[in-house]
Amino acid sequence: MAEIAENASGFKVLKISRAEIVEKLGPKGAIGVCDYCMKSPTMGYYVAVLDQWLCPECYQDFIAGNTPFPEDSHVESIMFNTYCRIFEVKINQVSPGAAK
Secondary structure, three states: OEEOOOOOOOEEEEEEEEEHHHHHHHHHHHOOOOOOOOOOOOOEEEOOOOOOOHHHHHHHHHHOOOOOOOOHHHHHHHHHHHHHHHOOHHHHOOOOOOOO
């Protein structure tokens, strides 16, 4: 089941299995491969600011090497809220300070 993935950088992220990605987004063309390296892990991370699903390795690289830009927060929130609805994740699951 998809869940919010907390991270020190403050990006809005969902941890989603490949099976869920294919089940819910397959009709829209999702095939469950990392948008960076094209690997097909069983679990990955939807990064709202990128609107991309990443394997664990690419996700860690992204989080370690990037900082959120305030001007991206509006679009990031729209995408995050949309995917929370698609994957039935309650947004109030976020602990204080987890995702800005």
